[in-house]
Amino acid sequence: MNNKFIRIYEDIAADIRTGEIEAGTLLPSELDLSEQYQTSRETIRKALKMLYEEGYIQKIQGKGSIVLDIRKIDFPISGLVSFKELAQKMGHRAKTYVNVFEDREVDQNLFKQIGFALNENVWEIVRVRNVDGEHVILDKDYISQKLVPGLSKEICNNSIYEYIEGELGLAISFAKKEILVEEPTEEDRKWLDLDGFHNVVVVRSQVYLEDASPFQYTESRHRPDKFKFVDFARRR
Amino acid sequence: MNNKFIRIYEDIAADIRTGEIEAGTLLPSELDLSEQYQTSRETIRKALKMLYEEGYIQKIQGKGSIVLDIRKIDFPISGLVSFKELAQKMGHRAKTYVNVFEDREVDQNLFKQIGFALNENVWEIVRVRNVDGEHVILDKDYISQKLVPGLSKEICNNSIYEYIEGELGLAISFAKKEILVEEPTEEDRKWLDLDGFHNVVVVRSQVYLEDASPFQYTESRHRPDKFKFVDFARRR
DNA sequence: AAGTGGTCTAGACCACGCT
DNA sequence: GCGTGGTCTAGACCACTTC
Numbered sequence: 180m181n182n183k184f185i186r187i188y189e190d191i192a193a194d195i196r197t198g199e200i201e202a203g204t205l206l207p208s209e210l211d212l213s214e215q216y217q218t219s220r221e222t223i224r225k226a227l228k229m230l231y232e233e234g235y236i237q238k239i240q241g242k243g244s245i246v247l248d249i250r251k252i253d254f255p256i257s258g259l260v261s262f263k264e265l266a267q268k269m270g271h272r273a274k275t276y277v278n279v280f281e282d283r284e285v286d287q288n289l290f291k292q293i294g295f296a297l298n299e300n301v302w303e304i305v306r307v308r309n310v311d312g313e314h315v316i317l318d319k320d321y322i323s324q325k326l327v328p329g330l331s332k333e334i335c336n337n338s339i340y341e342y343i344e345g346e347l348g349l350a351i352s353f354a355k356k357e358i359l360v361e362e363p364t365e366e367d368r369k370w371l372d373l374d375g376f377h378n379v380v381v382v383r384s385q386v387y388l389e390d391a392s393p394f395q396y397t398e399s400r401h402r403p404d405k406f407k408f409v410d411f412a413r414r415r
Numbered sequence: 416m417n418n419k420f421i422r423i424y425e426d427i428a429a430d431i432r433t434g435e436i437e438a439g440t441l442l443p444s445e446l447d448l449s450e451q452y453q454t455s456r457e458t459i460r461k462a463l464k465m466l467y468e469e470g471y472i473q474k475i476q477g478k479g480s481i482v483l484d485i486r487k488i489d490f491p492i493s494g495l496v497s498f499k500e501l502a503q504k505m506g507h508r509a510k511t512y513v514n515v516f517e518d519r520e521v522d523q524n525l526f527k528q529i530g531f532a533l534n535e536n537v538w539e540i541v542r543v544r545n546v547d548g549e550h551v552i553l554d555k556d557y558i559s560q561k562l563v564p565g566l567s568k569e570i571c572n573n574s575i576y577e578y579i580e581g582e583l584g585l586a587i588s589f590a591k592k593e594i595l596v597e598e599p600t601e602e603d604r605k606w607l608d609l610d611g612f613h614n615v616v617v618v619r620s621q622v623y624l625e626d627a628s629p630f631q632y633t634e635s636r637h638r639p640d641k642f643k644f645v646d647f648a649r650r651r
Numbered sequence: 652a653a654g655t656g657g658t659c660t661a662g663a664c665c666a667c668g669c670t
Numbered sequence: 671g672c673g674t675g676g677t678c679t680a681g682a683c684c685a686c687t688t689c
Contacts (some may be wrong), residue, residue, distance in 0.1 A: 181658095182657090182658070183658080183659075184658080184659090208673075208674060208675080209674080209675065210673085210674085218659080218660085219659060219660045219661065219662095220660095220661085220662095221658095221659070221660070221661090222658080222659060222660080224675085224676090225658085225659090227675095234589070237588065237589075237625070237626070237627040238675065238676095239625065239626060239667090239668085239674085239675080240666065240667050240668080240674070240675045240676065241666075241667035241668035241669075241673080241674050241675065242667080242668055242669080242673095242674065242675080243673095243674060243675075244674095244675085245626070245627050247627055352473065352649065353470070353473070353647070353648060353649045354647075354648050355470075355645075355646070355647055356645070356646040356647070356648060357643070357644070357645050357646070358594070358642075358643070358644040358645075358646070359642065359643055359644075360596065360614065360616055360639035360640070360642055376613075377612075377613040377614065378596065378613065378614050378639055380596055387473075389473070389475065390473070390475055390478075390481070391473040391475075391481045391483060403596035403614055404596070406594075406595065406596055407593065407594070407595055408593070408594040408595075408644075409591075409592070409593050409594075410591070410592040410593075410594070410646075411589070411590075411591055411592070412589060412590050412592060417677095418676090418677070419677080419678075420677080420678085444654075444655060444656080445655080445656065446654090446655085454678080454679085455678060455679045455680065455681095456679095456680085456681095457677095457678070457679070457680090458677080458678060458679080460656085460657090461677085461678090463656095474656065474657095475655090475656080475686090475687085476655070476656045476657065476685065476686050476687080477654080477655050477656065477685070477686035477687035477688080478654095478655065478656080478686080478687055478688085479654095479655060479656075479687095480655095480656085
């Protein structure tokens with residue numbers, strides 16, 4: 180509620196979503212908007228930059244800001260969005276089973292694989308995600324104990340992100356992610372319903388807090404028919 | 416060469432890439448940089464915003480701008496980067512074969528699948544990408560003839576993007592992308608070396624020009640062992 | 652309290668599209 | 671030529687981290 184440019188962004192974004200401002204039309208000019216919102220043009224430009232980055236508008240020099248078709252807001256599966264949020268949004272019956280929850284020291288092997296320091300203590304968590312009655316995702320997490328103390332099996336059963344952001348008040352900020360297709364491992368075959376499937380889609384992410392400290396390494400292993408990744412990219 | 420803030424961005428980005436500015440250290444303060452570059456603080460902030468968006472730095476209020484470890488940031492395969500650029504960057508021996516190049520009218524069937532208007536004329540292009548001696552990617556393109564006139568088989572053999580941006584002077588702006596894993600079709604089996612593979616990774620993209628007109632629909636079908644997608648995402 | 656980044660302003664000039 | 675967005679400035683005040 181504090182920032183003027185965010186209020187303006189939200190105001191215009193809402194109008195676009197509801198269709199009050201139609202796709203294909205031009206927004207009022209920056210000068211008009213600055214008068215309309217009783218603010219400076221730079222502040223309007225900040226709000227428009229946000230609308231641009233979120234895919235609401237396209238700006239054309241000399242012409243104006245075109246309102247784009249509201250894109251289907253489909254979320255990337257796994258990564259910066261928690262599984263719980265995602266399942267709810269998609270309207271699926273989802274369950275989580277915690278198979279492994281252990282206090283573990285980072286050894287040579289783990290060190291090479293993930294981004295943590297040697298001998299640091301991490302939580303090792305293996306969870307199976309059941310969607311509409313089938314075990315389709317295997318999540319393997321390594322979470323820094325220093326940054327996220329007091330984790331428990333019960334919390335993992337619910338949402339780890341809710342605990343971290345809600346209880347601990349930490350802000351998750353960015354992630355590096357890699358998507359590959361691999362042969363199922365023994366572990367995959369053990370936990371997932373892979374009847375007839377010859378591959379799993381593996382999403383490896385390193386997740387960072389706002390102060391750039393790496394707090395989580397995740398390997399999310401999906402049955403291929405249940406995997407979908409949606410992206411909106413601007414050319415750089 | 417024109418914009419001050421872009422020059423500053425490139426200058427600092429280069430220093431980070433070469434390691435001259437080390438990951439984990441802080442950049443000079445915005446005030447210092449504005450003196451160093453003989454410019455205003457807002458201009459420095461624009462350059463830093465770019466560095467932030469590209470994953471070079473993390474900004475922390477009251478503290479400074481932390482330099483991130485950029486090494487793992489790679490290029491997304493297919494999409495807004497052309498295959499030619501990509502193959503060169505990765506250092507692969509890559510070849511392209513144009514199997515189909517046709518003038519086609521958008522019928523009911525095509526209309527449902529892609530984003531173009533009924534009865535519009537499009538180029539239908541099917542190309543096989545050979546990387547290091549194997550046929551591993553099948554690209555199916557539909558390109559608007561109205562927006563991209565004068566396309567030819569020869570151009571497709573080289574780089575379509577170079578033609579569009581170079582010859583025609585059009586600016587490619589953004590894309591909606593979807594990644595799924597599917598069963599190979601007859602067409603996949605015909606053109607790709609799929610011996611022993613049971614799936615293909617399908618990347619569907621709708622690509623838009625700067626004025627928000629959709630000019631290309633692409634289906635890029637990858638042999639799973641040759642697929643890799645790397646992403647850097649910030650939480651919204 | 653000092654130093655950092657975050658927001659906001661009012662104004663200037665430039666580059667581009669349109670007619 | 672006029673209206674549009676793009677860049678840049680110099681300065682103000684606020685919010686946060688650190689000492």
